[in-house]
Amino acid sequence: MNVVMANQPNLLAYLKRELEFEFSNGPVDLRRVRNYVSSPRLFDFYAKGIELPGMIEAGDTYLDRRTMLADRSQKTFALSYADWVQHQPRVEVVGNFAARDSSIMNIQVWPYAPAELDEFQMAIAVALAYTKRELDAESRISSAIDDVISAYGFFTDEF
Template sequence: MTDYSSLIMANHPDLLRRLLQHFSEEYTLDDGRTPWRVLRSRVSSPRLADVYVKDLDPAGCTEVGDSFLEKHTMLADRPQRTYGMSLERWREVSSSITEVETFAFRDGTISRIQIWPFDPLCLPPEEMKIAVAVSYTALELIREPRIVGAINDLLREYNVQADPDET
């Protein structure tokens, strides 16, 4: 018997195969969908922290979070783009970046950086979908139903259902 109860990172080399095998077992709803909470309990969120910064040069970063969802679903993002970078890179550049705590909603000079334990640029597209989906918290899904719909669209091929009532 294989133990599939342990958490794996979103950059695990065998992520998709292990998830599909896990989903095909007893972890589905009556209608055959897999609840988002099962995905989230299997794959560790890569999001360690969020930092808002001014005038970020996004070279070497990739869009994650709401910005990734906007690119791949019908979600409309806010003016502040969300980029991911590794903790290692953040340590290298943080002293040259201006962090902000408050800003005007329409201020497009502000970006949100999600700090991940690994470089999000290393993920293939399908694994990035999983990583972004598990980067949200249950509270974010409850507060923002648009994200629920976007995650459902993003993970439709895996039959994952992000539903705050099921989290």
Template sequence: MSDSSVLMMADHPDLVERVETYLREMYTLGDGRSPLRVLRTLVSSPRLADFRVRNFNTDGYAMVGDSFLDEHSMLADWSQKSYGVELSRWRQIYPTLEIVSDYELRDELITRVQVWSFDPKVLGFEAMKIAVTLSYTDLELYRQPRLVGALNDLMQMYNLETNPDAR
């Protein structure tokens, strides 16, 4: 059995193998899937904060959140694309950015920037799937049920149920 007392980051080099083993060994629902809360006991969310930025230069940043799901599932993205920025990089660029709180929902000049604890560009596809899944809060999953379906499809190979009501 895995050591469930160790919480790891989503950029851990053995993430995918450890997640597969952990989810096989841990609590499952009646249909054999594990609830998202089980995965959260092994891997922490990489997302630290969210900002809306006008005219953000996205060159060199990885798509995360809804934009990643838009690329890899049936989920349609918002007008504002989501990109991940590592915390130390965020601290460097923050003073030069135009952070906004009031904007039109269809304004494509606005980018949704998620500050992550590490650079999401270092992740392979499977690790990114896990990290993006964990980056959503239960409140977001309640408010946007379409996310649950997209995440369940994305995480199908792990038998993970992302509905926060799953017991």
């Protein structure tokens, strides 16, 4: 068994092959995918609103666009580590801010360019970028992830 990243070409076919037995019994628990695909989130930080090349919606913001999940005031975006290194001097990282301050954004740094992922790869990457602590703190996130990945034959009952 190899652990791959979400940008693995033909990721869905890879998972269906690796989890063939599980798929033969119906939808597969997304927790099993954590054994085959790594989280893309290297680190994250809050920053004063800035648009950077290669930055796309991730986390709650991604899920909010596709489900009934209500996003927080701080939108979440992902960008590649290479883009982060290139643009870091332009970014104003912040530590403290008001809960409703929508000028602040959460930026996740991933090892690859999130904009290059197909829809399935992005759905898996977003799902796996959540930590157990984040999922435990807000049960609606698991439900929103389930809404996005159920079309691919996965479920998140205890994700």
